[in-house]
Amino acid sequence: MRMSTTMIGALSITATLFASAAPVWADGEVNIYSYRQPDLIQPLLDAFTKETGITTNVLFLDKGLVERIQAEGANSPADVILTVDISRLTEAKDAGVTQPVANETINKDIPAHFRDPDGNWFGLTTRGRVVYASKERVTENDITYEELADPKWKGKICTRDGQHSYNIGLFASMVAHHGEAEAEKWLTGLRNNLAKKPDGGDRDQAKAILAGECDLAIGNTYYVGLMMTNEKEPEQKEWAAAIKVLFPNSKDRGTHVNISGMALAKNAPNKDNAIKLMEFLSEGEAQKIYAEQVFEYPVLPGAEPSEIVKSFGTIKPDTLPLADIAANRKKASELVDKVGYNDGPQD
């Protein structure tokens, strides 16, 4: 079986240049424009190629995916969009770079609340935005997001950039649950509890806990599994070993979750094979890879998370509709600026 997958690294040229610089890929292959890290999706694509013989090509972008597809217009080679975050999926739909898919297999696999009613995007996995707590210095075994603003944690909390989509999703859920004024108070309290200016990715916050720079951090569930099993950078195992996972609000409304997902690009030149890939990603084998190798929660009913993820405890997901999170995203982003979250702690 062919396993060839072309990878093109992150590109930094502005989107408008791409209309003429679009990669040339062969007919019948599936071209993926991805915000997801190549190493996370590669095991899935390898399994797809092994089963179908269809070659995939990945263009990884860290920003400007929608703008690029718009700039490429009718000649865009994009077939499938892979991304994380409900807001990015809805952004792609709203920008008109997707097309609806009505597919029996996909609709049977993916529960209705994890997909666009019009079929323009589909959730493939969920992930919790949890609290990483120092095993050594934190005795608490449960916590709420609200408590992260309690002055008892002053100088003890680390997070990544407040404007990152993972934090915006969480902050938007706080706006949806408490209203804008309460959410602002909360975010100000959280900012006051920061140990330092927000920086790095979620894994860096676990590293900072190991270094004793903070006691609590906010991070996604799957990074814990990725750190625990990281053979390429084995020091990450030590970062993971320094923390325990607390599922916030598990005694009341539940833990904030977001999704990763897929969409069919509007002008997909290889539509039939693209839909085959989309079917594949929604079915048992791929959902198992998402669980076992990417450490996410599969959306396929009955598919289990990995043993490692189960070892963190049971997640009770907040049932706030994803659409409500997306709808409050702009307000959340404004609050981050308003309270000066990224300036770090203030007296």
Ligand SMILES: [Fe+2]
């Ligand atoms: Fe991530």
